[in-house]
Amino acid sequence: MSIEEKIITGAGELFKKYGIRSVSMDDIARHLSISKKTIYQYYKDKDEIVSLSLKKHLEYEKQEYDxxxxxxxxxxxxxVKVSKCMRQDFKDMKPSLIFDMQKYHPNAWKVWLSFKNEYIKNQVMENLKRGMAEGYFREDLNPDILARLRVELVQLAFDEDVFPADQYNLRDLQLQFFNHFVHGIVTEKGRKLYQKHIDSEISNQHK
Incomplete structure (x- = not known):
């Protein structure tokens, strides 16, 4: 891994754990055991590092989901597999991450909005259409409306005005939202198969 990649990866780890605003260039340098001067040899400012670390993370997520x-x-x-992947992605993630991007890093915020409103929404829509064709989801669903609802629910969990971080766990919120969404779209056939997968996952965890 090159020094540029190490900086982006290391900064991303800190942003995920502590939020963006609370992580300084000095923190990144200490975390990587390099000088701040070295970081500035490759990147002009923190804003650039935030945008690039987010792009790297989203590219990794896209590979996982694809x-x-x-x-x-x-x-x-x-x-079920997307839910499991999401729980892992949100593990130990600081809820303020989204707010920090929106308020202080507009370039990164545009990257996130594009990923959310294009890639995630389109994948949810395709899943809904697939499930309807297979008879696992209700035939009266509007895939476009529900896909938009789903992506906004993902982002809502990060809103600390609605769900204060000292009272709610981000991963638990996402799981609650996900289960609520699933049970609102499945047919009885779909519900049974979904529960079968969940029971199997719980059983495997206890082995």
Missing amino acids: QIFNNTSNAIEEL
Whole structure:
């Protein structure tokens, strides 16, 4: 890994754990055991590092999700695997991350909005259409409306005005939102298969 990649990766780890605003260039330098001067040899400011670390993280997420979308036998299995992947992604993530981007790093915020409103929304929409065709999701659904609702729910969990970080765990919030969403779209056939996957996952955790 090059020094440029190490800086972006190391900064991303700190942003995820502590939020963006509370992490300084000095913190990044200390975390990587390099001088701040070295960082400035490669990047002009923190804003550039924030944008690039976010792009790197989202590219990794996209690879993870694409792997799921291309290797599942039905829409329910896809949902379950995406849920598991999301729980891992949100583990130890600082809720203020989204707010910090929106308020202090407009370039990174545009990157996030594009990922959310294009890639995630489109994948949710395709999953909904697939599930409807397979008979696992209700046939009266509007995929476009529900896909938009789903991506906004993901972002809502980061809003500390609604869900203060000292009272709510981000991963638990996302799981609650996800389960609520799933049970609102499945047919009885879909509900049974979804529960079968969940029971199997719980059983594997206890082995």
